Amino acid sequence: MKAQTYTDKEIIAAIKSGGPKRQEAIRFLYKDASLKGKIIQFVSRNSGNYQDGEDMFHEGIIVLDRNIRQNKFKEETSLQGYLYSICRFLWMNQIRKQGKITLVEDNKDMDSTETNTPEVVLFDSEQKEILNSLVNKLGERCRKILELWKLSYSMEEIANELGFSSAAMARKNKYRCHKSLLEILEKHPNLVKTLKEH
Amino acid sequence: MEAKNFDKIEAYLAGELSAAEANAFDAQVAEDEALSLEIDLHTIAHDAIEVLIEEDLRSQLLALKAEETTTSSTAETKVVTLAPKSTEKVVAMQPRKRRSLFPRLAAAASVAILLGFFGLQYNATSNDTLLDTYHTGEDMVVVRGGNVATTPLAEGATAFEAKDYAKAIAFYQSVPKNSERYNEAQFYAGNSLYKNAQYAEAAAQYGKVAATGDIRYKDKAEWYQVLSLLANDQLDTTFYTLLNKIATDANHSYSQKAQKLNSSLNSTMRQLLH
Numbered sequence: 001m002k003a004q005t006y007t008d009k010e011i012i013a014a015i016k017s018g019g020p021k022r023q024e025a026i027r028f029l030y031k032d033a034s035l036k037g038k039i040i041q042f043v044s045r046n047s048g049n050y051q052d053g054e055d056m057f058h059e060g061i062i063v064l065d066r067n068i069r070q071n072k073f074k075e076e077t078s079l080q081g082y083l084y085s086i087c088r089f090l091w092m093n094q095i096r097k098q099g100k101i102t103l104v105e106d107n108k109d110m111d112s113t114e115t116n117t118p119e120v121v122l123f124d125s126e127q128k129e130i131l132n133s134l135v136n137k138l139g140e141r142c143r144k145i146l147e148l149w150k151l152s153y154s155m156e157e158i159a160n161e162l163g164f165s166s167a168a169m170a171r172k173n174k175y176r177c178h179k180s181l182l183e184i185l186e187k188h189p190n191l192v193k194t195l196k197e198h
Numbered sequence: 199m200e201a202k203n204f205d206k207i208e209a210y211l212a213g214e215l216s217a218a219e220a221n222a223f224d225a226q227v228a229e230d231e232a233l234s235l236e237i238d239l240h241t242i243a244h245d246a247i248e249v250l251i252e253e254d255l256r257s258q259l260l261a262l263k264a265e266e267t268t269t270s271s272t273a274e275t276k277v278v279t280l281a282p283k284s285t286e287k288v289v290a291m292q293p294r295k296r297r298s299l300f301p302r303l304a305a306a307a308s309v310a311i312l313l314g315f316f317g318l319q320y321n322a323t324s325n326d327t328l329l330d331t332y333h334t335g336e337d338m339v340v341v342r343g344g345n346v347a348t349t350p351l352a353e354g355a356t357a358f359e360a361k362d363y364a365k366a367i368a369f370y371q372s373v374p375k376n377s378e379r380y381n382e383a384q385f386y387a388g389n390s391l392y393k394n395a396q397y398a399e400a401a402a403q404y405g406k407v408a409a410t411g412d413i414r415y416k417d418k419a420e421w422y423q424v425l426s427l428l429a430n431d432q433l434d435t436t437f438y439t440l441l442n443k444i445a446t447d448a449n450h451s452y453s454q455k456a457q458k459l460n461s462s463l464n465s466t467m468r469q470l471l472h
Protein backbone atom coordinates (compact mmCIF):
# COMPACT_ATOMS: atom_id res chain seq x y z
CA MET A 1 0.00 0.00 0.00
CA LYS A 2 1.35 3.42 -0.90
CA ALA A 3 2.06 5.60 2.14
CA GLN A 4 -0.14 8.68 2.32
CA THR A 5 1.58 12.03 1.89
CA TYR A 6 0.36 15.26 3.45
CA THR A 7 0.61 18.96 2.83
CA ASP A 8 1.13 21.22 5.85
CA LYS A 9 -2.53 22.21 5.79
CA GLU A 10 -3.60 18.58 5.76
CA ILE A 11 -1.35 17.74 8.72
CA ILE A 12 -2.74 20.67 10.70
CA ALA A 13 -6.34 19.71 9.87
CA ALA A 14 -5.67 16.06 10.77
CA ILE A 15 -4.09 16.92 14.13
CA LYS A 16 -6.93 19.29 14.98
CA SER A 17 -9.56 16.74 14.06
CA GLY A 18 -8.07 14.18 16.48
CA GLY A 19 -8.65 10.44 16.27
CA PRO A 20 -6.94 8.11 13.80
CA LYS A 21 -6.31 11.01 11.39
CA ARG A 22 -4.14 12.70 14.01
CA GLN A 23 -2.27 9.46 14.64
CA GLU A 24 -1.55 9.02 10.94
CA ALA A 25 -0.40 12.62 10.52
CA ILE A 26 1.97 12.23 13.48
CA ARG A 27 3.27 8.98 12.01
CA PHE A 28 3.90 10.82 8.73
CA LEU A 29 5.85 13.56 10.54
CA TYR A 30 7.79 10.98 12.49
CA LYS A 31 8.79 9.15 9.34
CA ASP A 32 10.28 12.31 7.81
CA ALA A 33 13.85 11.03 7.85
CA SER A 34 15.26 14.23 6.38
CA LEU A 35 13.87 16.42 9.14
CA LYS A 36 14.82 13.97 11.85
CA GLY A 37 18.35 13.88 10.42
CA LYS A 38 18.64 17.68 10.49
CA ILE A 39 17.58 17.79 14.13
CA ILE A 40 19.96 15.02 15.13
CA GLN A 41 22.73 16.82 13.23
CA PHE A 42 22.01 20.10 15.01
CA VAL A 43 21.97 18.46 18.43
CA SER A 44 25.09 16.41 17.70
CA ARG A 45 27.00 19.53 16.69
CA ASN A 46 25.93 21.29 19.84
CA SER A 47 27.15 19.16 22.74
CA GLY A 48 24.65 16.34 22.22
CA ASN A 49 24.63 12.90 20.67
CA TYR A 50 22.36 10.84 18.41
CA GLN A 51 20.13 9.76 21.29
CA ASP A 52 19.74 13.36 22.49
CA GLY A 53 18.76 14.31 18.94
CA GLU A 54 16.13 11.60 18.78
CA ASP A 55 14.79 12.65 22.18
CA MET A 56 14.52 16.26 21.01
CA PHE A 57 12.72 15.12 17.85
CA HIS A 58 10.16 13.29 20.01
CA GLU A 59 9.74 16.20 22.42
CA GLY A 60 9.44 18.58 19.47
CA ILE A 61 6.59 16.57 17.97
CA ILE A 62 4.83 16.61 21.34
CA VAL A 63 5.06 20.42 21.52
CA LEU A 64 4.09 20.78 17.85
CA ASP A 65 1.00 18.62 18.38
CA ARG A 66 -0.08 20.73 21.36
CA ASN A 67 0.62 24.05 19.66
CA ILE A 68 -1.39 23.05 16.61
CA ARG A 69 -4.32 21.87 18.73
CA GLN A 70 -4.21 25.10 20.75
CA ASN A 71 -4.00 27.27 17.62
CA LYS A 72 -0.55 28.57 18.55
CA PHE A 73 0.96 27.68 15.19
CA LYS A 74 0.35 30.69 12.96
CA GLU A 75 1.15 29.05 9.63
CA GLU A 76 3.65 31.79 8.75
CA THR A 77 6.42 29.24 8.30
CA SER A 78 6.52 25.72 6.97
CA LEU A 79 5.56 23.04 9.43
CA GLN A 80 8.94 21.39 8.96
CA GLY A 81 10.74 24.64 9.79
CA TYR A 82 8.48 25.19 12.79
CA LEU A 83 9.19 21.72 14.17
CA TYR A 84 12.90 22.28 13.61
CA SER A 85 12.74 25.59 15.50
CA ILE A 86 10.92 23.94 18.42
CA CYS A 87 13.52 21.18 18.67
CA ARG A 88 16.29 23.75 18.40
CA PHE A 89 14.71 25.80 21.18
CA LEU A 90 14.25 22.73 23.40
CA TRP A 91 17.85 21.68 22.97
CA MET A 92 19.24 25.20 23.50
CA ASN A 93 17.14 25.44 26.64
CA GLN A 94 18.59 22.19 27.89
CA ILE A 95 22.24 22.92 27.17
CA ARG A 96 21.86 26.43 28.58
CA LYS A 97 20.82 24.84 31.87
CA GLN A 98 23.91 22.67 31.68
CA GLY A 99 26.08 25.71 31.13
CA LYS A 100 27.06 24.75 27.57
CA ILE A 101 26.04 27.71 25.50
CA THR A 102 28.15 27.54 22.36
CA LEU A 103 25.91 27.45 19.30
CA VAL A 104 27.81 25.92 16.40
CA GLU A 105 25.45 26.46 13.49
CA ASP A 106 22.02 26.03 12.08
CA ASN A 107 21.20 23.97 9.05
CA LYS A 108 21.91 26.11 6.03
CA ASP A 109 18.73 25.11 4.24
CA MET A 110 16.52 26.28 7.08
CA ASP A 111 15.15 29.77 6.55
CA SER A 112 16.16 32.26 9.26
CA THR A 113 12.48 32.84 10.09
CA GLU A 114 12.26 29.16 10.85
CA THR A 115 14.87 29.38 13.57
CA ASN A 116 12.98 32.09 15.45
CA THR A 117 11.95 31.18 18.97
CA PRO A 118 8.56 29.48 18.87
CA GLU A 119 6.01 29.63 21.65
CA VAL A 120 6.88 26.65 23.80
CA VAL A 121 5.17 26.00 27.11
CA LEU A 122 6.87 23.29 29.11
CA PHE A 123 5.72 21.64 32.31
CA ASP A 124 8.68 21.09 34.61
CA SER A 125 9.20 17.74 36.31
CA GLU A 126 7.56 18.82 39.57
CA GLN A 127 4.48 20.15 37.76
CA LYS A 128 4.21 16.93 35.78
CA GLU A 129 4.58 14.85 38.91
CA ILE A 130 1.79 16.72 40.67
CA LEU A 131 -0.52 16.87 37.64
CA ASN A 132 0.01 13.17 37.02
CA SER A 133 -0.72 12.24 40.59
CA LEU A 134 -3.93 14.28 40.58
CA VAL A 135 -5.30 13.08 37.25
CA ASN A 136 -4.35 9.50 38.10
CA LYS A 137 -6.81 9.60 40.97
CA LEU A 138 -9.44 9.23 38.27
CA GLY A 139 -10.20 5.76 36.98
CA GLU A 140 -8.64 4.70 33.67
CA ARG A 141 -11.92 5.05 31.79
CA CYS A 142 -12.45 8.61 33.00
CA ARG A 143 -8.91 9.54 32.04
CA LYS A 144 -9.50 8.14 28.55
CA ILE A 145 -12.79 10.03 28.11
CA LEU A 146 -11.19 13.33 29.07
CA GLU A 147 -8.16 12.67 26.88
CA LEU A 148 -10.32 11.93 23.84
CA TRP A 149 -12.51 14.92 24.54
CA LYS A 150 -9.46 17.20 24.72
CA LEU A 151 -8.26 15.71 21.44
CA SER A 152 -11.49 16.96 19.84
CA TYR A 153 -13.16 13.59 19.42
CA SER A 154 -16.90 14.05 18.95
CA MET A 155 -19.23 12.50 21.51
CA GLU A 156 -20.25 9.93 18.87
CA GLU A 157 -16.60 8.96 18.40
CA ILE A 158 -16.04 8.74 22.17
CA ALA A 159 -19.15 6.55 22.46
CA ASN A 160 -17.82 4.25 19.72
CA GLU A 161 -14.32 4.16 21.09
CA LEU A 162 -15.31 3.42 24.68
CA GLY A 163 -18.48 1.43 24.11
CA PHE A 164 -21.13 3.85 25.38
CA SER A 165 -24.63 3.23 24.11
CA SER A 166 -24.99 6.73 22.68
CA ALA A 167 -23.36 10.12 22.27
CA ALA A 168 -25.63 11.39 25.06
CA MET A 169 -24.22 8.76 27.44
CA ALA A 170 -20.70 9.69 26.43
CA ARG A 171 -21.49 13.36 27.13
CA LYS A 172 -22.98 12.51 30.52
CA ASN A 173 -19.90 10.49 31.47
CA LYS A 174 -17.53 13.14 30.21
CA TYR A 175 -19.25 15.73 32.41
CA ARG A 176 -19.13 13.40 35.43
CA CYS A 177 -15.42 12.71 34.91
CA HIS A 178 -14.60 16.36 34.39
CA LYS A 179 -16.44 17.25 37.61
CA SER A 180 -14.63 14.46 39.46
CA LEU A 181 -11.29 15.85 38.35
CA LEU A 182 -12.25 19.32 39.58
CA GLU A 183 -13.36 17.83 42.91
CA ILE A 184 -10.02 16.05 43.25
CA LEU A 185 -8.25 19.37 42.70
CA GLU A 186 -10.47 21.05 45.30
CA LYS A 187 -9.48 18.40 47.83
CA HIS A 188 -5.77 19.16 47.39
CA PRO A 189 -5.40 22.91 47.91
CA ASN A 190 -1.69 22.65 48.75
CA LEU A 191 -0.87 20.96 45.44
CA VAL A 192 -3.04 23.45 43.57
CA LYS A 193 -1.17 26.26 45.33
CA THR A 194 2.17 24.76 44.29
CA LEU A 195 0.97 24.52 40.67
CA LYS A 196 -0.25 28.11 40.68
CA GLU A 197 3.10 29.31 41.99
CA HIS A 198 4.95 27.83 38.99
CA MET B 199 -18.56 24.18 42.88
CA GLU B 200 -21.58 25.57 41.13
CA ALA B 201 -22.80 23.70 38.06
CA LYS B 202 -24.00 26.89 36.39
CA ASN B 203 -20.43 28.20 36.22
CA PHE B 204 -19.08 25.02 34.66
CA ASP B 205 -20.17 25.63 31.07
CA LYS B 206 -19.48 29.34 31.24
CA ILE B 207 -15.92 28.81 32.47
CA GLU B 208 -15.25 26.15 29.83
CA ALA B 209 -16.56 28.46 27.10
CA TYR B 210 -14.43 31.29 28.52
CA LEU B 211 -11.27 29.18 28.53
CA ALA B 212 -11.99 27.87 25.03
CA GLY B 213 -12.34 31.46 23.78
CA GLU B 214 -15.93 30.80 22.77
CA LEU B 215 -17.45 33.86 24.47
CA SER B 216 -18.02 37.00 22.45
CA ALA B 217 -15.78 39.97 23.25
CA ALA B 218 -18.57 41.63 25.23
CA GLU B 219 -19.35 38.45 27.16
CA ALA B 220 -15.66 37.87 27.90
CA ASN B 221 -15.22 41.44 29.18
CA ALA B 222 -18.27 41.12 31.40
CA PHE B 223 -17.00 37.81 32.71
CA ASP B 224 -13.55 39.29 33.38
CA ALA B 225 -15.20 42.03 35.43
CA GLN B 226 -17.21 39.44 37.35
CA VAL B 227 -14.08 37.39 38.06
CA ALA B 228 -12.24 40.45 39.34
CA GLU B 229 -14.96 40.90 41.97
CA ASP B 230 -15.46 37.28 42.88
CA GLU B 231 -12.57 35.40 44.49
CA ALA B 232 -14.42 32.08 44.54
CA LEU B 233 -15.10 32.32 40.81
CA SER B 234 -11.46 33.19 40.20
CA LEU B 235 -10.44 30.03 42.08
CA GLU B 236 -12.89 27.98 40.01
CA ILE B 237 -11.21 29.22 36.84
CA ASP B 238 -7.82 28.27 38.27
CA LEU B 239 -9.10 24.75 38.94
CA HIS B 240 -10.52 24.42 35.43
CA THR B 241 -7.20 25.62 33.98
CA ILE B 242 -5.23 23.13 36.07
CA ALA B 243 -7.64 20.35 35.06
CA HIS B 244 -6.89 21.15 31.41
CA ASP B 245 -3.16 21.05 32.15
CA ALA B 246 -3.57 17.67 33.84
CA ILE B 247 -5.37 16.27 30.79
CA GLU B 248 -2.63 17.72 28.56
CA VAL B 249 -0.06 15.79 30.60
CA LEU B 250 -2.04 12.61 29.89
CA ILE B 251 -2.04 13.38 26.16
CA GLU B 252 1.67 14.17 26.28
CA GLU B 253 2.49 10.89 28.02
CA ASP B 254 0.34 8.97 25.57
CA LEU B 255 1.99 10.59 22.55
CA ARG B 256 5.45 9.99 24.02
CA SER B 257 4.58 6.26 24.27
CA GLN B 258 3.32 6.28 20.67
CA LEU B 259 6.56 7.86 19.46
CA LEU B 260 8.58 5.25 21.33
CA ALA B 261 6.42 2.58 19.70
CA LEU B 262 7.14 4.10 16.27
CA LYS B 263 10.83 4.08 17.09
CA ALA B 264 10.60 0.43 18.15
CA GLU B 265 8.70 -0.30 14.92
CA GLU B 266 11.57 1.19 12.93
CA THR B 267 14.08 -0.88 14.87
CA THR B 268 12.03 -4.03 14.28
CA THR B 269 11.72 -3.25 10.58
CA SER B 270 15.44 -2.83 10.22
CA SER B 271 16.14 -6.06 12.14
CA THR B 272 13.57 -7.90 9.99
CA ALA B 273 15.43 -6.68 6.93
CA GLU B 274 18.60 -8.13 8.42
CA THR B 275 16.81 -11.43 9.04
CA LYS B 276 15.69 -11.52 5.41
CA VAL B 277 19.28 -11.24 4.29
CA VAL B 278 20.23 -14.13 6.54
CA THR B 279 17.42 -16.33 5.21
CA LEU B 280 18.78 -15.95 1.70
CA ALA B 281 21.54 -18.42 2.54
CA PRO B 282 19.39 -21.55 2.95
CA LYS B 283 17.72 -20.77 -0.36
CA SER B 284 20.96 -21.32 -2.19
CA THR B 285 21.43 -24.58 -0.25
CA GLU B 286 17.91 -25.54 -1.28
CA LYS B 287 18.92 -25.18 -4.91
CA VAL B 288 21.75 -27.64 -4.38
CA VAL B 289 19.42 -30.09 -2.68
CA ALA B 290 16.91 -29.72 -5.48
CA MET B 291 19.48 -31.19 -7.82
CA GLN B 292 19.14 -34.47 -5.93
CA PRO B 293 15.35 -34.94 -5.89
CA ARG B 294 15.23 -38.51 -4.61
CA LYS B 295 17.37 -37.80 -1.61
CA ARG B 296 15.33 -34.73 -0.86
CA ARG B 297 12.02 -36.61 -1.02
CA SER B 298 13.23 -39.34 1.29
CA LEU B 299 14.33 -36.77 3.80
CA PHE B 300 11.01 -34.97 3.83
CA PRO B 301 9.03 -37.09 6.34
CA ARG B 302 11.88 -37.05 8.81
CA LEU B 303 12.40 -33.34 8.33
CA ALA B 304 8.69 -32.76 8.74
CA ALA B 305 8.61 -34.82 11.93
CA ALA B 306 11.66 -33.04 13.26
CA ALA B 307 10.10 -29.73 12.34
CA SER B 308 6.89 -30.64 14.15
CA VAL B 309 8.81 -31.52 17.29
CA ALA B 310 10.83 -28.34 16.96
CA ILE B 311 7.67 -26.30 16.51
CA LEU B 312 6.08 -27.91 19.56
CA LEU B 313 9.20 -27.44 21.64
CA GLY B 314 9.47 -23.91 20.36
CA PHE B 315 5.82 -23.23 21.16
CA PHE B 316 6.04 -24.51 24.72
CA GLY B 317 9.41 -22.85 25.13
CA LEU B 318 7.88 -19.56 24.06
CA GLN B 319 4.87 -20.09 26.29
CA TYR B 320 7.18 -20.95 29.19
CA ASN B 321 9.11 -17.78 28.63
CA ALA B 322 5.99 -15.71 28.00
CA THR B 323 4.53 -16.71 31.35
CA SER B 324 7.73 -16.53 33.41
CA ASN B 325 8.06 -13.93 36.16
CA ASP B 326 10.84 -12.18 34.24
CA THR B 327 8.75 -11.82 31.10
CA LEU B 328 5.75 -10.63 33.10
CA LEU B 329 8.00 -8.02 34.68
CA ASP B 330 9.22 -6.92 31.26
CA THR B 331 5.59 -6.55 30.21
CA TYR B 332 4.31 -4.70 33.24
CA HIS B 333 7.40 -2.83 34.37
CA THR B 334 8.40 -0.50 31.58
CA GLY B 335 10.41 1.58 34.03
CA GLU B 336 9.05 4.76 32.43
CA ASP B 337 7.89 6.15 35.75
CA MET B 338 11.35 5.63 37.17
CA VAL B 339 12.84 8.29 34.92
CA VAL B 340 13.87 11.07 37.28
CA VAL B 341 13.55 13.87 34.71
CA ARG B 342 12.13 13.63 31.20
CA GLY B 343 13.81 15.69 28.54
CA GLY B 344 15.44 17.84 31.19
CA ASN B 345 18.58 18.26 33.19
CA VAL B 346 18.90 16.27 36.39
CA ALA B 347 21.38 18.77 37.80
CA THR B 348 18.59 21.33 38.16
CA THR B 349 16.20 19.11 40.12
CA PRO B 350 15.75 19.65 43.86
CA LEU B 351 17.21 16.24 44.72
CA ALA B 352 19.96 16.66 42.13
CA GLU B 353 22.63 14.55 43.82
CA GLY B 354 20.43 11.45 43.92
CA ALA B 355 19.02 12.08 40.45
CA THR B 356 22.49 12.46 38.96
CA ALA B 357 23.67 9.23 40.60
CA PHE B 358 20.49 7.44 39.43
CA GLU B 359 20.95 8.61 35.84
CA ALA B 360 24.59 7.51 36.00
CA LYS B 361 23.34 4.09 37.20
CA ASP B 362 25.28 4.52 40.44
CA TYR B 363 22.32 3.15 42.39
CA ALA B 364 24.24 2.54 45.63
CA LYS B 365 25.12 6.23 45.77
CA ALA B 366 21.55 7.22 44.85
CA ILE B 367 20.15 4.99 47.64
CA ALA B 368 22.55 6.49 50.19
CA PHE B 369 21.61 10.02 49.14
CA TYR B 370 17.83 9.51 49.08
CA GLN B 371 17.89 7.74 52.44
CA SER B 372 19.87 10.61 53.94
CA VAL B 373 17.09 13.15 53.26
CA PRO B 374 15.78 14.12 56.73
CA LYS B 375 12.22 13.33 57.77
CA ASN B 376 11.36 16.99 58.25
CA SER B 377 12.28 17.82 54.63
CA GLU B 378 9.35 18.65 52.37
CA ARG B 379 11.02 16.35 49.83
CA TYR B 380 11.11 13.41 52.25
CA ASN B 381 8.34 11.34 50.61
CA GLU B 382 9.73 12.03 47.14
CA ALA B 383 13.20 10.94 48.30
CA GLN B 384 11.76 7.78 49.86
CA PHE B 385 10.00 6.91 46.60
CA TYR B 386 13.17 7.41 44.56
CA ALA B 387 15.08 5.35 47.14
CA GLY B 388 12.63 2.55 46.28
CA ASN B 389 13.33 2.99 42.56
CA SER B 390 17.07 2.94 43.20
CA LEU B 391 16.81 -0.22 45.32
CA TYR B 392 14.76 -1.85 42.56
CA LYS B 393 17.28 -0.89 39.90
CA ASN B 394 20.04 -2.20 42.15
CA ALA B 395 18.23 -5.56 42.14
CA GLN B 396 17.55 -5.31 45.91
CA TYR B 397 13.98 -6.40 45.34
CA ALA B 398 13.04 -7.36 48.91
CA GLU B 399 14.35 -4.02 50.21
CA ALA B 400 12.60 -2.20 47.35
CA ALA B 401 9.28 -3.85 48.23
CA ALA B 402 9.65 -2.80 51.87
CA GLN B 403 10.62 0.73 50.81
CA TYR B 404 7.60 1.10 48.49
CA GLY B 405 5.42 -0.23 51.33
CA LYS B 406 6.66 2.62 53.52
CA VAL B 407 5.96 5.18 50.80
CA ALA B 408 2.45 3.83 50.19
CA ALA B 409 1.75 4.00 53.93
CA THR B 410 2.39 7.77 53.92
CA GLY B 411 -0.76 8.16 51.79
CA ASP B 412 0.93 10.92 49.74
CA ILE B 413 -1.24 10.89 46.62
CA ARG B 414 1.70 11.76 44.39
CA TYR B 415 3.35 8.41 45.11
CA LYS B 416 0.84 6.10 46.81
CA ASP B 417 -0.53 4.32 43.71
CA LYS B 418 2.85 4.05 42.04
CA ALA B 419 4.46 2.78 45.24
CA GLU B 420 1.79 0.09 45.69
CA TRP B 421 2.17 -1.06 42.09
CA TYR B 422 5.96 -1.12 42.31
CA GLN B 423 5.72 -3.01 45.59
CA VAL B 424 3.80 -5.70 43.70
CA LEU B 425 6.41 -5.75 40.93
CA SER B 426 9.28 -5.85 43.43
CA LEU B 427 7.71 -8.87 45.11
CA LEU B 428 7.27 -10.48 41.70
CA ALA B 429 10.90 -9.76 40.83
CA ASN B 430 11.85 -11.37 44.14
CA ASP B 431 9.72 -14.45 43.26
CA GLN B 432 7.82 -13.73 46.45
CA LEU B 433 4.30 -14.64 45.36
CA ASP B 434 2.95 -14.91 48.88
CA THR B 435 -0.15 -13.67 50.71
CA THR B 436 1.21 -10.12 50.86
CA PHE B 437 1.69 -10.16 47.09
CA TYR B 438 -1.76 -11.47 46.20
CA THR B 439 -3.55 -9.32 48.81
CA LEU B 440 -1.96 -6.17 47.42
CA LEU B 441 -2.44 -7.20 43.79
CA ASN B 442 -6.09 -7.95 44.48
CA LYS B 443 -6.55 -4.65 46.30
CA ILE B 444 -5.18 -2.69 43.32
CA ALA B 445 -7.08 -4.74 40.74
CA THR B 446 -10.43 -4.30 42.48
CA ASP B 447 -10.05 -0.57 43.14
CA ALA B 448 -11.45 1.07 40.00
CA ASN B 449 -9.95 4.39 41.08
CA HIS B 450 -6.45 3.00 41.43
CA SER B 451 -4.14 4.27 38.67
CA TYR B 452 -2.83 0.74 38.06
CA SER B 453 -6.12 -1.11 38.40
CA GLN B 454 -6.25 -2.40 34.82
CA LYS B 455 -2.59 -3.38 34.78
CA ALA B 456 -3.12 -5.28 38.04
CA GLN B 457 -6.12 -7.09 36.53
CA LYS B 458 -4.05 -8.10 33.50
CA LEU B 459 -1.15 -9.24 35.65
CA ASN B 460 -3.53 -11.26 37.79
CA SER B 461 -4.97 -12.92 34.66
CA SER B 462 -1.49 -13.71 33.37
CA LEU B 463 -0.52 -15.26 36.70
CA ASN B 464 -3.67 -17.37 36.70
CA SER B 465 -3.45 -18.40 33.04
CA THR B 466 -3.80 -22.11 32.35
CA MET B 467 -0.55 -22.11 30.39
CA ARG B 468 1.37 -20.66 33.33
CA GLN B 469 -0.27 -23.15 35.72
CA LEU B 470 0.81 -25.97 33.41
CA LEU B 471 4.33 -24.82 32.81
CA HIS B 472 5.43 -23.34 36.13
